[in-house]
Amino acid sequence: MKISRQAQREAKQLFQACHVEGNLSNEKVRETVKLLMEKKPRDYVAVISHLHRLVKLDVQRRMVDVQSAVALSDSQQKQVKENLTKLYGNNLSYSFTENAELLGGMRVKVGSDVYDGSIRTRLTKLEESF
Structure with missing residues (x-):
């Protein structure tokens, strides 16, 4: 699935917002995904998909x-x-x-x-x- 640049940008911003003291916070990631699922902004599926990819890469790096x-x-x-x-x-x-x-x-x-x-x-x- 091709993800738009806007969705990638939004996912990256959300990913950065999920960090606490330089470390990825599981709780913040859960809250972010939950909020996206409730609000359902435009192209939210692509944003969640890219956010998932970023989180997965961060976990693998650790x-x-x-x-x-x-x-x-x-x-x-x-x-x-x-x-x-x-x-x-x-x-x-x-x-x-x-x-x-x-x-x-x-x-x-x-x-x-x-x-x-x-x-x-x-x-x-x-x-x-x-």
Whole structure:
């Protein structure tokens, strides 16, 4: 569905209004959608659709998936969290998982950014270079 520029602009303004102290507020998003559904302004379906997309992207940007070949100790997890907080700010949601296929090292995914320091990737790149 093609969304008009006006609907995109309105959704972006509403999205920015849903932030409290720089963080997206679930309660404000709910109130905004509820108000749009009650008032039903022109092109409200497109506005809600684009607002949904913006919220989804914001949530994905805050998701951190850390995969390592072996389980990370608490101090290692804390160090990873501190480093990522410096780069991406607060309010990140972390998921630490063990993935033996990596052979060693770790792979960190923050939103659409991927930092891959695994042995498996290095071996694959080395193999491709031959």
